[in-house]
Amino acid sequence: xxxxxxxxxxxxxxxxxxxxxxxxxxxxxxxxxxxxxxxxxxxxxxxxxxxxxxxxxxxxxxxxxxxxxxxxxxxxxxxxxxxxxxxxxxxxxxxxxxxxxxxxxxxxxxxxxxxxxxxxxxxxxxxxxxxxxxxxxxxxxxxxxxxxxxxxxxxxxxxxxxxxxxxxxxxxxxxxxxxxxxxxxxxxxxxxxxxxxxxxxxxxxxxxxxxxxxxxxxxxxxxxxxxxxxxxxxxxxxxxxxxxxxxxxxxxxxxxxxxxxxxxxxxxxxxxxxxxxxxxxxxxxxxxxxxxxxxxxxxxxxxxxxxxxxxxxxxxxxxxxxxxxxxxxxxxxxxxxxxxxxxxx
Amino acid sequence: xxxxxxxxxxxxxxxxxxxxxxxxxxxxxxxxxxxxxxxxxxxxxxxxxxxxxxxxxxxxxxxxxxxxxxxxxxxxxxxxxxxxxxxxxxxxxxxxxxxxxxxxxxxxxxxxxxxxxxxxxxxxxxxxxxxxxxxxxxxxxxxxxxxxxxxxxxxxxxxxxxxxxxxxxxxxxxxxxxxxxxxxxxxxxxxxxxxxxxxxxxxxxxxxxxxxxxxxxxxxxxxxxxxxxxxxxxxxxxxxxxxxxxxxxxxxxxxxxxxxxxxxxxxxxxxxxxxxxxxxxxxxxxxxxxxxxxxxxxxxxxxxxxxxxxxxxxxxxxxxxxxxxxxxxxxxxxxxxxxxxxxxx
DNA sequence: CTGAAAGCGCTTACAG
DNA sequence: CTGAAAGCGCTTACAG
Numbered sequence: 001x002x003x004x005x006x007x008x009x010x011x012x013x014x015x016x017x018x019x020x021x022x023x024x025x026x027x028x029x030x031x032x033x034x035x036x037x038x039x040x041x042x043x044x045x046x047x048x049x050x051x052x053x054x055x056x057x058x059x060x061x062x063x064x065x066x067x068x069x070x071x072x073x074x075x076x077x078x079x080x081x082x083x084x085x086x087x088x089x090x091x092x093x094x095x096x097x098x099x100x101x102x103x104x105x106x107x108x109x110x111x112x113x114x115x116x117x118x119x120x121x122x123x124x125x126x127x128x129x130x131x132x133x134x135x136x137x138x139x140x141x142x143x144x145x146x147x148x149x150x151x152x153x154x155x156x157x158x159x160x161x162x163x164x165x166x167x168x169x170x171x172x173x174x175x176x177x178x179x180x181x182x183x184x185x186x187x188x189x190x191x192x193x194x195x196x197x198x199x200x201x202x203x204x205x206x207x208x209x210x211x212x213x214x215x216x217x218x219x220x221x222x223x224x225x226x227x228x229x230x231x232x233x234x235x236x237x238x239x240x241x242x243x244x245x246x247x248x249x250x251x252x253x254x255x256x257x258x259x260x261x262x263x264x265x266x267x268x269x270x271x272x273x274x275x276x277x278x279x280x281x282x283x284x285x286x287x288x289x290x291x292x293x294x295x296x297x298x299x300x301x302x303x304x305x306x307x308x309x310x311x312x313x314x315x316x317x318x319x320x321x322x323x324x325x326x327x328x329x330x331x332x333x334x335x336x337x338x339x340x341x342x343x344x345x
Numbered sequence: 346x347x348x349x350x351x352x353x354x355x356x357x358x359x360x361x362x363x364x365x366x367x368x369x370x371x372x373x374x375x376x377x378x379x380x381x382x383x384x385x386x387x388x389x390x391x392x393x394x395x396x397x398x399x400x401x402x403x404x405x406x407x408x409x410x411x412x413x414x415x416x417x418x419x420x421x422x423x424x425x426x427x428x429x430x431x432x433x434x435x436x437x438x439x440x441x442x443x444x445x446x447x448x449x450x451x452x453x454x455x456x457x458x459x460x461x462x463x464x465x466x467x468x469x470x471x472x473x474x475x476x477x478x479x480x481x482x483x484x485x486x487x488x489x490x491x492x493x494x495x496x497x498x499x500x501x502x503x504x505x506x507x508x509x510x511x512x513x514x515x516x517x518x519x520x521x522x523x524x525x526x527x528x529x530x531x532x533x534x535x536x537x538x539x540x541x542x543x544x545x546x547x548x549x550x551x552x553x554x555x556x557x558x559x560x561x562x563x564x565x566x567x568x569x570x571x572x573x574x575x576x577x578x579x580x581x582x583x584x585x586x587x588x589x590x591x592x593x594x595x596x597x598x599x600x601x602x603x604x605x606x607x608x609x610x611x612x613x614x615x616x617x618x619x620x621x622x623x624x625x626x627x628x629x630x631x632x633x634x635x636x637x638x639x640x641x642x643x644x645x646x647x648x649x650x651x652x653x654x655x656x657x658x659x660x661x662x663x664x665x666x667x668x669x670x671x672x673x674x675x676x677x678x679x680x681x682x683x684x685x686x687x688x689x690x
Numbered sequence: 691c692t693g694a695a696a697g698c699g700c701t702t703a704c705a706g
Numbered sequence: 707c708t709g710a711a712a713g714c715g716c717t718t719a720c721a722g
Contacts, residue, residue, distance in 0.1 A: 063472040065715035089429035127408040297642030410699035
């Protein structure tokens with residue numbers, strides 16, 4: 001009446017009752033006919049009539065109502081610390097792909113690596129009655145909260161950022177081994193005085209990379225320089241800040257292992273500001289092989305973390321935990337790989 | 346019985362009835378007492394008793410049930426073409442921030458810039474009865490589907506990728522103006538023979554950037570070289586491929602306007618493979634000022650698209666459309682800005 | 691094979 | 707100010 005667009009909300013969505021009326025059967029019959037796992041209970045003729053009615057009316061199942069009745073929402077919360085960190089995009093995509101196949105939908109939330117937001121986000125997701133939670137945002141201090149969540153009946157899956165003693169299901173990569181690869185590579189390139197640019201120690205992957213690097217460095221016979229400071233968050237900005245300190249404190253290091261690629265980028269910024277050059281004055285190895293690592297100035301040698309695979313496993317684990325509540329928490333680990341580029345000469 | 350962890354799903358969540366029993370009042374009273382907008386209807390004493398009971402039992406409102414009754418899910422679908430493209434992270438974060446404030450939650454889905462997945466994702470979101478849809482994934486061919494969605498009562502907000510004639514609410518940046526800035530910058534740097542590295546023409550921002558660049562180029566008196574090919578998707582890979590053609594067909598161009606930063610990165614790859622240098626042999630301007638643009642080799646001159654703001658406006662628009670269904674579709678546009686870096690010398 | 695009824699956990703007119 | 711009842715749109719024992 002009032003033009004072809006401009007207004008909306010004039011349509012009432014079609015329900016099971018509408019379909020029942022159209023097909024001249026009871027709603028319960030419609031419900032069964034339209035549910036693949038129950039449609040065998042319905043006669044062929046009825047099933048066809050119902051299908052035709054549903055089709056012609058444009059019926060679309062109300063997943064929220066259905067979920068309320070069945071006690072499932074068919075959603076899985078996915079909590080990431082920083083949606084702008086490119087490593088999480090493939091993780092999320094991997095999760096989405098597996099969930100899709102199983103009829104679940106991811107609900108992605110970002111904590112901005114902040115404690116309060118983390119709590120808030122979890123609360124919100126619980127109010128929405130997610131069937132499981134996958135998080136790549138855990139820090140050590142979150143362990144009690146996540147364990148009690150698990151204990152109270154919501155499957156919790158730790159991806160990337162695991163919590164070693166928690167007993168929760170987890171999917172990660174072998175970061176100690178990855179960091180050891182970085183150390184060996186630098187040794188092979190002839191470096192003897194090295195340092196690490198460290199991320200937050202209360203985040204498992206960073207502490208694991210730290211341990212792995214130090215152990216291998218000692219085994220090989222490196223001189224390892226250290227500073228107390230670490231990046232509070234694994235971002236370019238924090239990386240640049242800590243790199244300033246590191247380069248000032250230890251001008252003799254010839255190579256740095258940055259515990260992730262964003263920190264490595266910050267280090268490159270710092271280095272450039274000091275008028276020094278990579279790889280001639282300083283070799284750099286990053287971690288993750290984030291999307292931009294091949295395109296930075298110079299391209300970054302880095303340890304590839306197979307993020308997409310981690311996402312797929314995490315999604316599959318979530319579904320498994322939902323379907324079989326009393327199963328022991330599964331753990332998976334994928335293998336990292338060293339990618340050599342110009343930043344190590 | 347069986348250890349402290351290992352199993353779960355043993356807890357039944359507490360409902361309004363549990364709280365009612367504990368507080369010795371009727372459920373309807375509990376419902377009112379716990380709803381800020383209705384709690385004034387309840388006596389102070391009762392309200393306090395209810396609050397205490399809810400607190401002690403750890404009651405958490407079942408947003409799904411509540412939504413079913415109220416006819417709202419308080420969720421907004423957010424559809425992006427490629428979650429791995431760094432420009433969408435700030436858009437999504439902007440949306441999340443505004444929705445948060447209004448009690449809504451974003452449900453993010455990725456179409457992988459694929460038609461079929463787009464349709465699938467929309468279907469899924471409709472089954473979940475999202476209150477509104479924000480999409481940054483629209484191509485021209487999606488217009489009918491999105492218009493009919495709007496007509497059938499679901500607010501649809503176009504962000505970044507708008508559809509000019511659709512009459513749908515939209516939030517974008519003035520891409521024609523942004524591209525004109527790029528042209529003027531190249532002119533000022535003394536370039537006279539230029540070309541564009543084009544993204545898909547059925548995506549509004551790319552066609553707008555194309556128009557804006559060509560118009561300004563003609564006004565200024567550039568010699569504008571063209572090839573038929575355009576990148577099917579705005580990715581590094583496609584950019585590299587089309588750049589190969591462009592550089593081969595027109596070796597005389599001294600500057601290229603890449604219609605987004607990922608395409609610019611592809612161009613840099615191609616250039617490097619040809620043994621040519623940026624900015625000495627070729628100046629490059631990108632678009633978006635994506636996270637990595639400041640860190641590429643060389644750092645990229647680009648037109649900044651204020652993605653976070655676009656996200657905020659899109660979120661606010663969604664809420665406005667939900668609250669006031671019969672309002673004319675709002676349009677907003679934010680202003681782009683030229684960021685000069687080393688890729689133009 | 692199909693129908694009638696109960697109920698998932700809420701909210702909200704309607705009485706009192 | 708509070709309670710009792712109906713109902714959001716589904717699913718699923720329970721009868722027949």
